Amino acid sequence: MLTLYHLPYAEGFGANARKIAILLNELELNWKGEAVSRNAVRTSPEYALLHPDRKVPVLKDGETIVIESAAVLQYLAEVYGSGKYLESKYDALAWVSLQNGLSSAVSSLFQADDESQKTKAINNAKHYLELLDDKLASSKSGYILDPGYSIADIAWIAFIDDRRKEKLHIESWEQFPNIAKWQQKVLARPAVAKAYEN
Ligand SMILES: N[C@@H](CCC(=O)N[C@@H](CS)C(=O)NCC(=O)O)C(=O)O
Numbered sequence: 001m002l003t004l005y006h007l008p009y010a011e012g013f014g015a016n017a018r019k020i021a022i023l024l025n026e027l028e029l030n031w032k033g034e035a036v037s038r039n040a041v042r043t044s045p046e047y048a049l050l051h052p053d054r055k056v057p058v059l060k061d062g063e064t065i066v067i068e069s070a071a072v073l074q075y076l077a078e079v080y081g082s083g084k085y086l087e088s089k090y091d092a093l094a095w096v097s098l099q100n101g102l103s104s105a106v107s108s109l110f111q112a113d114d115e116s117q118k119t120k121a122i123n124n125a126k127h128y129l130e131l132l133d134d135k136l137a138s139s140k141s142g143y144i145l146d147p148g149y150s151i152a153d154i155a156w157i158a159f160i161d162d163r164r165k166e167k168l169h170i171e172s173w174e175q176f177p178n179i180a181k182w183q184q185k186v187l188a189r190p191a192v193a194k195a196y197e198n
Pocket residue numbers: 013014015016017038041042054055056057067068069070
């Protein structure tokens with residue numbers, strides 16, 4: 001049984017933990033979620049032993065602890081998927097890594113103290129959305145990479161679901177037509193939909 005440590009649903013679950021829930025569902029693994037309050041993530045001495053930077057997600061697999069969403073995605077795809085969803089490995093890892101740019105922009109947006117910081121963060125988020133939209137424009141498979149659905153799609157979708165659109169100050173996805181099309185395709189996957197059930 002695999003355990004995924006995440007924030008409680010009422011505290012937002014965590015987009016990074018959502019990535020892992022999606023892949024666990026895609027691989028049809030036997031897993032359980034372990035909710036840890038944001039306060040415990042930030043202050044409990046026990047939690048610091050799990051993740052020294054005090055973040056979710058953390059995956060526990062028997063005696064093995066894997067931290068950081070990118071490492072957890074790679075771990076699951078390699079150990080339990082025999083490389084499934086990691087077909088074009090270095091491209092997939094690169095696009096998982098590029099998604100961190102969007103995460104940082106979103107964090108800056110939430111922490112912005114004034115309008116100028118807010119505008120800078122929104123523009124930065126839009127820069128990363130443009131990167132993704134351009135990449136999808138040349139896709140043949142309809143997913144980020146041409147071998148097909150991969151951990152890159154999983155990493156990005158967790159941050160680009162409809163609920164986040166307003167937070168990113170995007171009125172309509174028409175601005176990013178390729179993202180709009182891709183998003184519908186990815187959100188329609190049962191494993192992805194299931195990760196949003198709670
Ligand atoms: N680089 C980390 C980032 C993880 C992260 O930022 N997690 C957020 C939730 S999405 C968190 O743990 N926040 C705890 C807090 O706000 O103290 C990863 O990819 O796993």
